[in-house]
Amino acid sequence: MTRIAIVIGSTRPGRRGTAVARWVEEAAGRHPAVKAGEATVEIVDVADFGLPLLDEAAPAAFGQYSNEHTKKWSEAIASYDGFVFVTPEYNRSVPGALKNAIDFLYNEWQNKAAGFVSYGVQGGVRAVEHLRLTLAEVKVADVATQVGLQIFTDFTFEDPTNPMDPGAVTPGPHQEPTLNKMLDEVFAWAGALKPLRETAAA
Structure with a gap:
């Protein structure tokens, strides 16, 4: 069975990423x-791991982790065959928390597949280019x-003038078919790369 993590990349209070990830999880179901039991998807929230700014003395490629938070993050990421990264766009790039979380590890990421669901005023597409x-x-x-959710067309707000209103995720009708196509690709690539992961593990 192929295991895919939906990684929430923003840790900001009031973030929209949680709602977006839940939509991805629901639609992926x-x-x-997934319905046939050939693949599973589940949410992995960077915020749950309490990662500080990178504080490991040894480069991640050595896998010699001294901190408990790194070991927990390593164990979580190592258990998946691929990822769907959910990310907003901050100043034309990804949130610092997501970049930092990626930098903590090395071998745990290798030979796996990834797709992207981004969101923002421009759909978050520039963040994905950096990612x-x-x-x-x-x-x-x-x-x-990739799926790019536009703030003004794929979200509904109770109070559009309130910057603290995260809004509800209400994707346009084209978004779920695009997500399904992306998942097709992620599942296929994750499967194709399995022999490389097995060789590395051996």
């Missing part, structure tokens, strides 16, 4: 591979199809 470069360095195979 309707995907044929693709970072993940390439840790040998994650990113798929082409």
Whole structure:
């Protein structure tokens, strides 16, 4: 069975990422591979791990972790075959918390697949461009199809003038088919890369 983590990349109070990740999880539950028991998806929230700014003395490639928070993060990420990263766009890039979380590890990311669900005024697409470069360095195979949720068309707000209103995720009708196509690619790549993961583990 292919295990996919939906990684919430923002840790900001009042973030929209939690609602977006729940939409991804719910919609993914309707995907044929998930319904058939061939794949599972579950949310992994960076905020739950309490990662400080990178505080390991040894480079991540050595896998010699001295801190308990790193070991817990390592164990979680190592258990998955691929990822769907949920990220907003902060100043044309990803949140610092997500970049920091990626930098904590190295081998745990390798030979796995990744897709992206971004959100923001511009749909978060520029954040994903940066994220693709970072993940390439840790040998994650990113798929082409991505979901970009627009703040003004894919969310509904009780009070649009209130910047603290996270809004409800109400994706347009085209978004779930795009998500399904992305998941098709993530599942396929995760499966194709399995022999490399097994060789590395051996």
